[in-house]
Amino acid sequence: MTTVILECISTLSISAQQLRRFPKLLESGLLKEMPSTVKDQDVPNLFREPYIQAGYRPTDQNWKYYFLSLFQKHNESVNVWTHLLVALAVLLRFRAFVETEGFIWDALSIPLVLYILASLTYLTCSILAHLLQSKSELAHYTFYFMDYVGVSTYQYGSALAHYYYSSHQAWYDKAWMFFLPGAAVLGWMSCVGCCYAKYRYNRPYPVMRKICQVVPAGLAYILDISPVVHRIIVCHVEDCSDRAVWYHSLQIFFFVISSYFFSCPVPEKFFPGGCDIVGHGHQIFHLFLGLCTLSQLEAVLLDYRTRHEHFTTRYGPTLTQASCLSFFLLIVCTASTAYYLRQKIKQKLEKKDL
Template sequence: MVCEMKLRGSFGANAAGSILQRFGAIAIYPQQILEDVLPKVPSTVRESDVPKLFREPYIHSGYRPVEQDWKYYLLSLFQPHNEALNVWTHLLAALVLLTRFVVFLETASPFPTVYSLPLCCFVLACVIYLSCSVLAHLFQSKSELAHYSFYFLDYVGVGTYQYGSALAHYYYCTELDWLWVIQPFFLPLAALLGWLSCIGCCFSKIHFQRPYPIRRKVFQVVPAFLAYVLDISPIVHRITSCWATGCTDDAVWYHSLQILLFVVASGFFSCPVPEKYFPGSCDIVGHGHQIFHVFLALCTLAQLEAVLLDYRSRREVFTARGDEGTVYAACNLFMLLLMCSSCSALYLRGVIKRRLRKRGD
């Protein structure tokens, strides 16, 4: 018995000593311990180490190597590279948007109703486009097929967001005198342009190679530009009408802000600045596409705030937009657009997959 107690005491003392030794090692060598616990990921590489498809103008470093495990690209969420801020800006925007919407629901009237369906579609469209953007920038470096596939997914999100915005603007933000002008064609044309925007971006991604010709911008930008002009027309009319009569509408301020932020974002999307003037200096932080993401995220949040204000204060004019059947039809058109865009993207993914397989053979 005495021997057994001594052995137990000795074992306990050794165990306690071992634990204290490990804590001491963590205190003295924290970085080494973390490196042993966390998965190791390859360091970023320079532009010469990745295929031409993955290179961006004036960005010389911070690229993730291709053909790594999927887990590597997932874990690169926490690694500095030239796509990290593109991922985080839209990831954080999606979280902020969902949080704001949940807070709004706590004080909103009974939900859901027919009146709230366009709002639900709009919020869903925002989440889809932000999430698709996050996935595209996080996983596009996996391979050439993944690059095309995830950017096609991103373009599906863009087209969906365009129609979701049109839906919210039409039902909550449009003045009645403008409604009578656009009512016959606004939502069907918005859905068509959203689909054409997705197709145009996918086609230009497949058809044109670097250095991109100006025709690529035509296929990529023209349908999106026309969609934006149509979708924002009720807001422009609302702003000009409000300011002409001495504006005191809080929602109009947010609508004005969303237009201003979108214009600035479009400028950075179209022009590779500031990296054009400081090549190699904006690789990880500060290049134009990152700035575009920041302003687009802020634009979406300002737009959400404007729509929520209009949702609360303009319920009495909702019935002028049509009966319940037309609201259901408009929201079903949202799902149809999402389905058509996804099918088109899957078809073009098959085209590029066959092209890559033929090239490999």
């Protein structure tokens, strides 16, 4: 037995050594042949971020370069890796939950599966946007429009999970008729606002661009989080001890912090050029948004496991399945909106090149 354990430790040690050598192998091999990053004046105005002066990837390279830039040091590296690691964490946590809880595919589990799918969708779209947007102006718009589709998908996936697993009975009695339709409409409006702002306004961006992005997304969040906020307040008044409520509180805390860094270019505003690779506001936004997602995931899993009676007494299988179909309808609507504006951008760019 001791020999087997020692062999396992030895294997792990060798694997760890190989992983440590991997970045050096990349640098001496594939990455050595890749173009170096450039300064802000060397890329078109569209790709420049305020107060970020270096670490940009050159445009008009082949796709292989942008995929391999996952392992290169540039000003989008942290943005990519934060969401990539969170996506892996979501997959591993849900796999562990399925294996330990005896997960069964039925009406009760459909909103949970859609929530997991929505989380992975927004994380994947974000990863692709930050990894591949530097290819060209059209690629920049295309992948950011895709990112906005992912965000609205995640918003509605969260609304489904909160509605079916996390809501208190008193909240449900008042909001059940309008909550999901409202969440779907606001999720679509959030995508429309972000896509339109990206399409309509050029750098230097006016304040109206941020308003178009933040107002619809903010309204969607306020509605989506309302069952959770109500439950937290009720729990505080009743002095209950509920682990899920603690995780729900944590997700709101992390989201508020992430929203601040999304809206304000800090700390790079105070250190121009000093936060180019690590430490600028959008990276901090990604970090706290990832923590928000993981906290929310834990809360939803706890609610799913411990609140079956709330689900079975409120919702019938047929109505639940019908409601969940709206998840895919929302994706179709947001993707169609993004595609329409992408075509408008494509026409504009083609006219500019003539």
